[in-house]
Amino acid sequence: MTTSERQPDAPGASSAVTGINPRITAGIRYPVDGGIPGEWHLRIIRSDVPAGRVTGFETSLLDDEIVFISPDDVKELPRFGCQIADQIVLTREPKFVGDAIAAVVAPTLKDARVAASLVEVSYEQRTAVYDELAALRDESPLVHERHHTSESDSAYFDMRPQDGTNVCHRFRIRTPNLRGREEVAVVTDLTDPDEPLADAFDDAEVIVDEVFQTPAAAHVPMEPHAANAQWVDGRLEVVTGTQTPFNMRQDLAGIFGIAAEDVRIVVPPMGGAFGAKTFIRTEAITALAARLTGRPVRCVLDRDEVFNEVTRHPATVRVRLGAKKDGTFVAKRIWAYVNTGAYADCGPGVAQKMGYAGVGPYRFDHVAVDSYCIYTNLPPGGAFRGYGAMQSVWASERVVDMMADQLGVDAVELRRQNLLREGDTFCTGEVMHDAHFEELLDDAAAAVDWKRDGDRAGKGVAIMLKGMQTPSTAEARIELLPDGRYEVQAATADMGQGASEMLTRLAAENLKCETDQIVVCVPDTDRVPYDTRTTSSRSTHMMSRALEEAARDLIEHGRVGHGHVSNDGGLDPDTGQGVASSHWHQGSASADLVVDEDTGVIALSTLYASSYAGKVVNKHGAELQQEGSMTLGLGTALFEELQFTEGQMTNPNLSDYNIASALDVASISHRVMELPGAEVHGLGETAVPPVPPAIGNAVASLGYDVRQLPMTPERVLDARREQEES
């Protein structure tokens, strides 16, 4: 690393390799700052009803220059969706409060706001359903009358929609002895006796069978979604904050019936994303508006729209764990009910990952998982830091502690006894490699001074594994510039996680030059080679190898070097067998706390997380990722929850929806577990899932068995009351 000064506005200065991070000095132009000269402003008109049909728009109050766009203007455009093509650009049949039903375009933002408020909409309202289990009942309305599929390259696995139900995808795991049974398509009852698979538990002497819930939550990126679109000589150019430039390119090309090469996506650094800026959000309507008006158009969402644009999937997870009296785990059964809201988005993928992450890093003779991705009339759920793993790890790690209580054994030792070790086989058939669960468990336990069979009042631990998007492809190119510097061309988007710095450091390391010899090109689909997307903590893992190859290629061939890495895999949706993940995100957490018995307030003295990172590219950056994940996990555990009344979100602002503040994180400490010479492991989310159950187990050790996140003081007191009453 060089110590020379670098100008914040110099080319490639989106990293903080030297000097002050330009994110702090306002040295970055974000998509929200951008703007194309002469562009008009778009406001989306959103549904006031959770389900129904628009019967008319009254637009007579609009000035002549205002361009009004209605569902009639999108009739020719095909459906889209990253995993299921169930969306249209503007819908006449809204499926949630906030669904885009029309738009106005005006010369100024103020004009656009006024115009949007002047459009009167009449509706024919229909019955709506919000709860994931209510949506499975026979009498429930169908959110989508029929199931769709998608050609998008974001869907790597076969969909299993269940006809005549709101289940748009069903993912199952059945270990070998549990296949070929006569089973119902969808288990709708949380007390179902599970007769077809009951023999999986024949050897179990103790069974714990419990249900846990997590609510919808918000990503809260500082920067709202901001898109700028323009048509130039028949080509579509979009400057937007997105984690998925190449998916965006393909999907927009599909919508507008043009070649992918005729769509250009440019991604300036984003002011946060956390999964909220994946796949098409406002880009399609913005591009359509630009085409209709023949001028550049810009769309920036208000904060309440950001809250409603995409959320974390609410989920109900039932876990059944069977063990022998000596503590050996025998079987695990999971039913995950994943509320994907009005549109599937990447819900099927989230359901899959929620399904296998809930199995946890343990050995079992038998595993059966049913994970259902369910439509409701809530805002769509989508990618969210932790990607489904959090919801099921919350349930499954609480159940491990309940099993320890039932058996009367130490909760850490029970985990140790059953952990997956090098060479063990996971429920997907994958053989574990580079497994460090025991070390992570011991590290977390030590952080709260856990004594074997000692007094654990107020202490909790949790451990988990999480997969990475697989299959997955990354390409990178390095080009020698005329001035002797190297330009790194890669589609990894910088959203505050340090992507540019990562690319800079790795390129310099591989080319054996100083970091100030490296320039990083922002993702621009006209200039950078293909990459799957910047999600699932995959980028450093994938790009480190692609860059290594590119550097080697460049050194060998002169001016340009190309690197390409590809991980094959995927899971069979009916058996869950295959390759879930090319490498595993392994993490543990622990908590030490007290509960105020009169108010239910939880006070943490220690919140610790330990994550396996393999080789670390940027130690400071890795630590920040870990702290960010823990901060999100803390908010998830204690207070983050989107609330709805009749489908209308009631807290879409930062006063009524709290995220953790600087004052909340004093108890946080952590370890990024390095292993020099190992491969680079993803780290962006690993510390999210184990935090809520570590806190939950600590709270439960004091006699408050809370099943529902967040663990608000009120729920803590109610849990004690319910226990006393039963």
Next chain:
Amino acid sequence: MTWHLPTSVDEVLRLRADNPEAPIVAGGTFLGILVRQGLVEADDWISLQNVRELKGLGDAGDLSVGAMVTHRRLELDPKVFGVWPGVSAAFHAVASPRVRNVATMGGVLADADYASDPPSMLVASNAVAEVASIRGTRRIPVENLIVGHYSTALEEDELITRVLVPRPTGTAVYRKLRTRSQEDRPASSVAAVVSGDTVRVVVGAVSDRPHHFPDVCAEWKPGDETSARAIGEEYASRIDYIDDNRGSAAYRRRVVGVEVRRALMAVGS
């Protein structure tokens, strides 16, 4: 849109009399949110930022707090911290330093937002608001100033110019119950201020305005847990609670008794 920048109280009062619809902007932390959410719109705005005479903080006799004195000053001023520690604590409890650096005494009272920290302590401390208009000046006890959700006893042309807090003769305690982030507003806001053998307990942030029940307070025996518990339970049962994101009415009813008891034991020991 016109942004008026008067430099004297007289000028503010004349502007307001001429533009009764013009919002008066002090720190802007509350109005800023309302404007962003489209809940407040106006052609004329009156800013107090250049009115120096509203920024005075004096401690001769009563504590005299100009309407434009910030929360942060009340929190950190050594004299306030030393002599009026309860007041200092209540302002310290608000949000974050970023907010406290700009939010003002006049603003927090004029907004009459039920979920603020300072009002319960100001009522418990027998604070009085001095209020001016072109028609003259009057004093309103803070207890009578806040009359309900976002509503005060102020007439349309009146401006809070300063708040007077009598010099305390006993201890004061402020208890803020946070149920979410540490930067959150209170789920309950309990102030207890002792004067001789008597106490004023005020409960805020749980209903439309702060509540004080003198007849209940009259039963107080300093340091006596039983009396503290009984007063807490009586307070808990008399208030008509609201539900919000920080807690249900049922939860608030459960914790108000606890918080009042704890405040009384803290001031009475």
